[in-house]
Amino acid sequence: MLLHAFVLAPLEALVTFGLIWWNIGLPTLFGYAVLLLLVHIQLIFSRQFSRYRKTTMACTDNRVQTINELVSGCQIIKMYNWEKAMEKRVRETRRHELSNIYKASCLRALNIALSFSALPLICLATFGGSWLMGRTLLPENIFATLAFFAMVRIPVTFTLPYAIEKFSEARVSARRIDQFMQVDILLNKREKVKTDNRDHVIKMADASFSWKDIPSLFSLNLKIKRGDLVGVKGAIGTGVNLSGGQKARISLARCLYADADLYLLDDPFAAVDPKVAKKIFDQCIGPRSLLRGKTRILVTHQTHFLVEADQMMALTDGHIDELHIEQRSTTEPSNDTSEADSYNDKQMDWTLNTATTDMNSIVKNEISFDGAIKWSVWLTLFTSPPLRWFGFLLLIFFMLGNEALYDFTNSWLALWSSKDKTEQRSSFYAHIYLGVIIATLFIALIRVGFSFYIMLRGSTYLHNRMLKGILYTSLRFFESNPSGRILNRASKDQQVLDESLPLTLIDTIQYLLMTLGSIIIIGMNNPWVLLILILLVPTVLWLRRFYMRSSRQLKRLESVTRSPIYSLFSSSLDGLTSIRAFDVQCDFLNMFIDRIDTNSRAYFILFTAARWFGLRLDLITSLLTLVTAILAVALRHQMDPSAAALSISYCISLTGLFQWAIRQSAEAENFMTSAERIHEYGQLVPESHSNSNKSDVLIQPADDWPSRGIIEFKDYTFRYRPELDPVLKNLNLRIESKEKIGIIGRTGMIASLMVKYVKSIPNEGCYIYISLFKSNFL
Numbered sequence: 001m002l003l004h005a006f007v008l009a010p011l012e013a014l015v016t017f018g019l020i021w022w023n024i025g026l027p028t029l030f031g032y033a034v035l036l037l038l039v040h041i042q043l044i045f046s047r048q049f050s051r052y053r054k055t056t057m058a059c060t061d062n063r064v065q066t067i068n069e070l071v072s073g074c075q076i077i078k079m080y081n082w083e084k085a086m087e088k089r090v091r092e093t094r095r096h097e098l099s100n101i102y103k104a105s106c107l108r109a110l111n112i113a114l115s116f117s118a119l120p121l122i123c124l125a126t127f128g129g130s131w132l133m134g135r136t137l138l139p140e141n142i143f144a145t146l147a148f149f150a151m152v153r154i155p156v157t158f159t160l161p162y163a164i165e166k167f168s169e170a171r172v173s174a175r176r177i178d179q180f181m182q183v184d185i186l187l188n189k190r191e192k193v194k195t196d197n198r199d200h201v202i203k204m205a206d207a208s209f210s211w212k213d214i215p216s217l218f219s220l221n222l223k224i225k226r227g228d229l230v231g232v233k234g235a236i237g238t239g240v241n242l243s244g245g246q247k248a249r250i251s252l253a254r255c256l257y258a259d260a261d262l263y264l265l266d267d268p269f270a271a272v273d274p275k276v277a278k279k280i281f282d283q284c285i286g287p288r289s290l291l292r293g294k295t296r297i298l299v300t301h302q303t304h305f306l307v308e309a310d311q312m313m314a315l316t317d318g319h320i321d322e323l324h325i326e327q328r329s330t331t332e333p334s335n336d337t338s339e340a341d342s343y344n345d346k347q348m349d350w351t352l353n354t355a356t357t358d359m360n361s362i363v364k365n366e367i368s369f370d371g372a373i374k375w376s377v378w379l380t381l382f383t384s385p386p387l388r389w390f391g392f393l394l395l396i397f398f399m400l401g402n403e404a405l406y407d408f409t410n411s412w413l414a415l416w417s418s419k420d421k422t423e424q425r426s427s428f429y430a431h432i433y434l435g436v437i438i439a440t441l442f443i444a445l446i447r448v449g450f451s452f453y454i455m456l457r458g459s460t461y462l463h464n465r466m467l468k469g470i471l472y473t474s475l476r477f478f479e480s481n482p483s484g485r486i487l488n489r490a491s492k493d494q495q496v497l498d499e500s501l502p503l504t505l506i507d508t509i510q511y512l513l514m515t516l517g518s519i520i521i522i523g524m525n526n527p528w529v530l531l532i533l534i535l536l537v538p539t540v541l542w543l544r545r546f547y548m549r550s551s552r553q554l555k556r557l558e559s560v561t562r563s564p565i566y567s568l569f570s571s572s573l574d575g576l577t578s579i580r581a582f583d584v585q586c587d588f589l590n591m592f593i594d595r596i597d598t599n600s601r602a603y604f605i606l607f608t609a610a611r612w613f614g615l616r617l618d619l620i621t622s623l624l625t626l627v628t629a630i631l632a633v634a635l636r637h638q639m640d641p642s643a644a645a646l647s648i649s650y651c652i653s654l655t656g657l658f659q660w661a662i663r664q665s666a667e668a669e670n671f672m673t674s675a676e677r678i679h680e681y682g683q684l685v686p687e688s689h690s691n692s693n694k695s696d697v698l699i700q701p702a703d704d705w706p707s708r709g710i711i712e713f714k715d716y717t718f719r720y721r722p723e724l725d726p727v728l729k730n731l732n733l734r735i736e737s738k739e740k741i742g743i744i745g746r747t748g749m750i751a752s753l754m755v756k757y758v759k760s761i762p763n764e765g766c767y768i769y770i771s772l773f774k775s776n777f778l
Contacts, residue, residue, distance in 0.1 A: 002163035009160040016152040023148070024130065024141050031126035031149065035156065038114050038121070042161035045107045050168035052104040057176065059097035060491070066090050067490045068570070070471065074478045078687075083471045090467055098460060101498050105452040111165075112506060113444040115157040116402075120409045120437045122149050127413065128430065137417040137424055143645035146410070150653040154660075186580075201226045201262055201295045218318045224295060224311065229287060231306035232299040234315035251578065252280070256290060258582060263296045269305070281305050364480045366563055368556045372548075373672045377679050381497075381672075382454060384461035391454050398447040403513040405440040407521060410646060412436060418642040451506050459497040462675060465682030466490070473684040484567025489681060492562060493674035501671040508668050511661035518650040518657065522628060525643035526635065532627045536620055540662065543620075547613045548666055554609060555670040558602040559677060565595045606670070610663065617659040625651040709737040 013035075021028045070077065070086055077086055123146060127137060202224040209217040224230055252268045265285060269277040283289050285296060287308055298309070306312045314322035382392045416429040470477070470486065523530045572579065572588055579588055628651040632644045712735070718728035735741055 002159070002166055005155065005159045005163040009155040012152050012155050016148050020145050020148050023144055024126070027126050027130040027133070027135070030129035031122045031145075034122050034125040035118070035149075035152075038118050038157055039160065042111050042114060042157065043164060045111050046161045046164040047168060048107055049104055049165045050172050052100055052107070053169045053172045056097060056100040056104065057172065059093065059100055060495070063090065063093040063097050064487060064491045066093050067467075067470075068483065068487060071478060071483045071486050074475060077471075078475065087467060087471055091464065094460065094463060098456065098498075101456065102452075105456065105502070106449065108165075108503065109445065109448040109452055111161055112448045112510075113441065115153070115161070116406070116444045116448075116510060117437070117441040118157040119146075119149055119153050120406065120440055122153075123409070123413065124434065124437050128434070131424070131430060136421045139414070139417045139642035139645045142413060142417050143642070143649040146413075147649040147652045150649065151656075154656055199225055201228075202297075216318055217315075220320055222313070222320065222323075224297070226295055227293050228295055228310035229285070229308065230295075230297045231303075231309035231312040232297060232315060233301065233303050233306065233312070234321075249280075252284060254578065254582065256284060261295060263291060263294055265296060265298045265300075267300050269300055269302050277302060277305075362479050363482060366481075366485055366560050368553075368560050369673070369676060370553070372552070373669060373676055377672065377676050380462065380679065381458035381675055384454075384458040386457070387454070391450075391457075395447075395450055395454055398443065398450060399509055399513060402440065402443045402447045403517050405436060405443060406514070407517040409433065409436050409440060410650075411521065414642045414646045418640060448506060451509075452502055455502040455505065456498065459494070459501075462497065462678045462682060463494055466678045469682045469684035469686075472686040474687040477684060482563070482567040482571075484565070484570050485563040486681075487570065488559070488563040488566045489674075489677050491566075493559065493677050496671050496674040497678065501668065501675070504664050504668040504671055508661060508664040511657050511664065515654060515658045515661050518654045521650050522647045522654075525647040526628065526631055526639065528631050528635070529624075529628050529647070532624060536624060540617070540620060543613070543616060544662060544666060547609065548669060551606065551609055551613075551666055551670055552673065554602060554606040555673045558599060558606055559673060561595070561599040561602050565592070565599060568592055568595060610667070613666065614659055614663050617662050618655065621655040621658045625655055711735040 017028065017032060020031070066089055070090065077083060126145065126149075127142060131137065200223050202222065204220045204222040207217075207220045207222075208215060209220075249268065249272070252265070255263055255265070268280060268285070272280070281289070285291060285298060286305075298305070300306070310325070312322075312324045313320050382395070383389050387394070412429070412433055416424065416433065419429070466489065519530075519533070568588075568591060572592070579585060629648060632639065632648055636644065711733075713731045713733040716728060716731040716733075717726045718731075719726040
C-alpha cells in the first residue's frame with residue numbers, strides 16, 4: 001500500500017522545487033537544504049527500526065510461547081498453585097519486549113516530531129535566509145511558498161519515512177518466514193518394489209533403526225505374514241515407546257476408520273482398566289475383532305494379551321531377544337472366521353448413527369461485540385497507572401500548547417510580512433520567530449514521547465489484567481476457548497495496542513488539532529467562511545457515523561476470523577505426527593488456505609471501505625477550499641493581503657489534514673476493538689469469586705494453617721459444567737492425618753476427579769474441611 005511513496009514523494013519534491021524557485025528564487029535552496037537534512041535524519045531512524053523490530057519480534061515470540069505453555073498446562077498450573085510463578089514469568093518476558101518497544105517508540109517520536117515541525121523549520125530557513133539577504137518579505141510570495149511546502153511536507157517527511165520503516169519491518173518478517181521456508185522438507189523415501197512373495201507383509205533382514213540420530217533398534221531379522229497378529233514386549237527404553245491413554249484410544253479410533261492393510265499399535269491399553277483393555281483387544285485388535293484379517297503389530301506391556309498372537313517377540317537393548325511363531329493348522333482360519341462371526345453377531349451390533357448436534361458443546365463460539373467502543377475502555381488506556389488522570393490531563397496540555405505554538409509561528413510570519421520594508425529589518429521579529437519555532441520543536445518532542453509513554457503504559461496495564469484474568473479464572477474457560485483464540489489476543493491484538501494504535505491515535509489527535517487551528521485562523525481572517533461549516537460539520541459527522549457502523553463490525557469480523565487460523569496452526573503442530581501418519585497434509589493445507597481466505601475477505605472489505613470514506617472526505621474539504629478562495633476574491637478590498645494569503649494557504653493544507661485526521665480517527669476506533677477484546681479477558685471472573693459467599697468477602701484461614709493434615713468432604717457434589725448433570729454426588733469422606741489413600745474406579749468414570757478438579761471448581765451447598773477449615777472451594 002505504500003510502494004507508491006517511493007516514486008511519488010521524490011517526484012512531488014522535484015516539481016515543487018521548480019515552482020518555489022520560480023516564485024522566490026535562490027532562498028529555495030535554504031528551505032530544501034533543511035528538507036533534505038530532515039529526510040536524511042528520518043531515513044536513518046527508519047532504517048534503525050529493522051534492528052529493533054527484529055529484537056522485538058524475538059521477545060514477542062518468547063512471551064507468546066510462554067502464554068501458550070500456560071494455556072497448554074493450565075490444569076497442572078492450577079493443581080500445583082503455580083499461578084503467581086507463571087504470572088511472574090510472563091511479566092518478565094513482557095518487560096523485555098516492552099523495553100525494545102520503548103526504544104523503537106523513541107525513534108518514532110523523533111520522526112513524528114520532526115515531521116510536525118518540518119514546515120516551521122523549512123520556513124525559518126527559507127524566509128530567514130531571504131531576510132538575511134536583505135529581501136523584502138511579501139505576503140504573496142511567503143504564503144504561496146508556504147502552501148507549496150505544506151503540500152510537499154506530508155509525502156516527503158511523513159509518508160516516505162513511514163514507508164521505509166514498514167519496508168524495513170517487512171524485510172525482517174520476510175527473513176523470519178524465509179528461515180522456515182529453508183528448512184529441509186521431509187521427503188518420502190519409500191520405494192515400491194514388486195515381489196512375487198505375497199504371503200509376507202513385512203520382511204526385515206539385518207535392519208537397524210534410529211530416533212533423532214540415536215540408534216534404537218539393531219540387526220532385526222523378521223518376517224510377518226499377511227493377516228497375522230504380532231505382539232511385541234520389552235522393558236521401557238528398549239525401543240518400545242509408550243503413549244498417553246486418551247491419545248492412544250483416539251489414535252486407535254482413527255485406525256479403525258482408516259481401513260489400512262497394516263496397523264502399528266503402540267500400547268493402546270495404557271491408562272485403562274483391565275475390563276476396558278480386554279474389550280479393546282477383543283473388539284478392535286484380537287483374532288475375532290474388527291481388524292481380523294489385517295496385519296497388526298501390537299506393542300504392549302500387558303503380555304497376557306499376547307497368548308492369542310500369531311507371533312510374539314521380546315526386545316532387549318534394541319535387539320530381538322525372543323521370537324515365537326505359532327503354527328496354525330490349515331482349517332483353523334475358517335473356524336476362527338465362523339467364531340468371529342458368531343461373536344460379532346452377539347457382541348458387536350454396529351450401527352451407523354447419524355450426526356447429532358451437541359446442545360451442550362464445550363467449545364463456545366467467539367463473541368463479537370456490537371456498537372461503539374465503551375468509554376471505560378478508552379479511559380483505561382489513557383488513565384492507567386502510575387500517572388492515571390494526571391498523565392492524561394498533562395498530555396492534553398502538551399497537545400494544546402504544541403498546536404498553539406505551531407499556529408502562532410504562521411500568524412507571526414503573516415504579521416511580520418505585513419510590515420513595511422524598514423520595520424521588517426528589525427531583529428525583533430526574527431528573534432521571536434526563531435524562538436517560537438525552537439519551542440515548537442522542543443514541545444513536539446515532549447508531546448509525542450509522552451504520548452507513547454502514556455499509551456504503552458495503558459497497553460501494558462491491559463496486558464497484565466488479561467494475564468491475571470486468564471491465570472486465575474476457572475478451568476471451564478480453557479475448555480470452552482481454543483488455544484488459538486487466546487493466543488490471537490495475546491499476539492496480534494496486543495501488537496495492535498503496542499504499535500499500531502499509538503501511532504494512529506497520535507496522528508488523529510495531532511491532525512485534528514491542526515484542522516481546528518486551521519479553521520480558527522481562517523475564521524479570524526475571513527469569518528464568512530465559517531458559515532459553510534454549518535453545513536459541512538454535520539455532513540462529516542453523519543458520514544463518519546455511517547462509515548463507522550460498518551467499519552467497526554468489519555474490524556471485529558477480521559479479528560474473529562483470525563482466531564481459527566491460530567487454532568488450526570497450533571493444533572496442526574500438536575498433531576503433526578498423526579497428520580503425516582494418515583497422509584492428510586494436503587487436507588490441512590486446504591483448510592488453512594480456506595481460513596486465510598476468510599480472514600482476507602474481511603480485511604479487503606475493511607480496506608476498500610476506508611478508501612470509500614477517504615474519497616468523500618476529500619470532496620468535502622475541497623468544497624471548503626473553493627468557498628474560501630471565492631470569498632477571498634470577493635472581499636479582496638476588505639481583507640488584509642497577508643491575512644487572505646494565510647487563510648488560503650491554510651485551506652490548501654486543510655484538504656489533506658482534515659481528510660487524514662477523520663480517516664485516522666476512524667482507524668483508531670477500529671484498532672480499539674483489539675483493546676476491547678483484551679479488556680474482555682481482563683474482566684474474566686476469578687475462580688475464587690465465581691461462587692463465593694453472598695458478601696463477596698473471602699474467609700482467610702489462620703497463618704499457621706494447615707497444622708493438621710485432615711481432609712473431610714461433606715455432601716460434596718461436582719459437575720463439569722453448570723448445565724451438565726453431576727458426576728460426583730453427595731460425597732462424604734474423611735481422610736485422617738498421615739493416611740495414604742488410594743482411589744480406584746472404571747476408566748472414564750470419576751476416580752481421579754477429586755485430585756484433578758476439586759481445587760479449582762467450586763460447588764454450592766457442599767463443603768470441604770481441610771485441617772478443620774471450612775470452605776466450599778479450594
